[in-house]
Amino acid sequence: MFSGFLGSGKTSALLHIIRQLKEKGIKPAVFMNEIGSMSFDSDQIGNDTPLKEILEGCICCTGSELVEAQLQQLLAEQEFDVLLIETTGAAHPIETLDAVFSPLFADQLEVKGIITIVDSTVLLLQEKLSTMALMLFHEQIKHAHLLIANKMDELTDNEQMQVVQSLQSKNKFASIVQTSHGKFSSNELEKISYQKNASQTTPVKIGTDWPLETSFFRFSAPISIDMMENWLKSLPDTVYRMKGYVPIEGSKYPYVFQYSYGMVQWLPEYVKVPTGIVIIGERLQEISLKHVNLYE
Ligand SMILES: Nc1nc2c(ncn2[C@@H]2O[C@H](COP(=O)(O)OP(=O)(O)OP(=O)(O)O)[C@@H](O)[C@H]2O)c(=O)[nH]1
Numbered sequence: 001m002f003s004g005f006l007g008s009g010k011t012s013a014l015l016h017i018i019r020q021l022k023e024k025g026i027k028p029a030v031f032m033n034e035i036g037s038m039s040f041d042s043d044q045i046g047n048d049t050p051l052k053e054i055l056e057g058c059i060c061c062t063g064s065e066l067v068e069a070q071l072q073q074l075l076a077e078q079e080f081d082v083l084l085i086e087t088t089g090a091a092h093p094i095e096t097l098d099a100v101f102s103p104l105f106a107d108q109l110e111v112k113g114i115i116t117i118v119d120s121t122v123l124l125l126q127e128k129l130s131t132m133a134l135m136l137f138h139e140q141i142k143h144a145h146l147l148i149a150n151k152m153d154e155l156t157d158n159e160q161m162q163v164v165q166s167l168q169s170k171n172k173f174a175s176i177v178q179t180s181h182g183k184f185s186s187n188e189l190e191k192i193s194y195q196k197n198a199s200q201t202t203p204v205k206i207g208t209d210w211p212l213e214t215s216f217f218r219f220s221a222p223i224s225i226d227m228m229e230n231w232l233k234s235l236p237d238t239v240y241r242m243k244g245y246v247p248i249e250g251s252k253y254p255y256v257f258q259y260s261y262g263m264v265q266w267l268p269e270y271v272k273v274p275t276g277i278v279i280i281g282e283r284l285q286e287i288s289l290k291h292v293n294l295y296e
Helices: 010-023 064-077 093-100 120-124 129-142 157-170 187-192 195-202 225-233
Strands: 028-033 051-054 082-086 117-121 146-150 175-177 211-219 239-246 257-262 263-268 275-282
Touching: 010 028, 010 082, 010 117, 010 146, 028 064, 064 093, 093 129, 093 211, 093 239, 093 275, 117 120, 117 129, 120 146, 120 157, 129 157, 129 225, 146 157, 146 187, 157 175, 175 187, 225 257, 225 263
Parallel strands: 028 051, 028 082, 117 146, 146 175
Antiparallel strands: 211 275, 239 257, 239 275, 257 263
């Protein structure tokens, strides 16, 4: 998933990666999100790459049904090896992951990670950003699994060093690659140390941030809503989002379940759907799942 501020170089990087993957015989598909109603960037992708777009509105605010439907269609109609997602500059990484990581196809898509393209010239002038923009800028850097420090051609050697140090201080996990015009090697994508591996292999001091993880769990047996809610109360606040279909004792159909920063919502479902939930958070391997009949 390509994240990054407006104009940071996401499309340039995406096009460069698409070219490299094709050369390696890997077939990419692209899911693009642009805020305007006209699509400019997608025209550059080429007809041989499967493409879906959400125009007008940011995927993290549009509602996940539309995103889910588009992704499901892409998975059903097209054959591809890698899905590259380009978000709008206004997208928050957690909200975007939430929109694209659905229990309906979590077993078909493995989330590789978040690649944040950083406009290095903006990083050096970050104090000029509004408070809201600055917060988003930092969140996009903090949750990245790979940081691309772009627009290095605009900076002096000293400024380049400043950029790398600043990124290192904001995210201790991600590798940092310095580039111009988004030109970085697709090998970097394979090197992304994601999820459990990242937290197990990187020594981390208490109190530092952890990389964002996603997991998909299935239920081994129906449970009661009380049991589930007791479990939810026991969770640390580093579990940001959960959603899925939960088999409830005594109910013919599963319940739709949504959890967002401590808030829970249940809705009865009226059709048979496969059960399971997706979880987005940090240090997911530490949460206990057995007593709510969940297994990976
Ligand atoms: N000087 C310089 N310009 C760059 C670099 N990377 C991208 N640009 C330019 O910055 C502008 C934005 O690049 P895009 O790749 O479209 O960036 P984006 O993040 O996809 O932009 P949005 O889709 O508008 O958010 C274009 O005019 C690029 O040519 C770079 O490394 N150096």
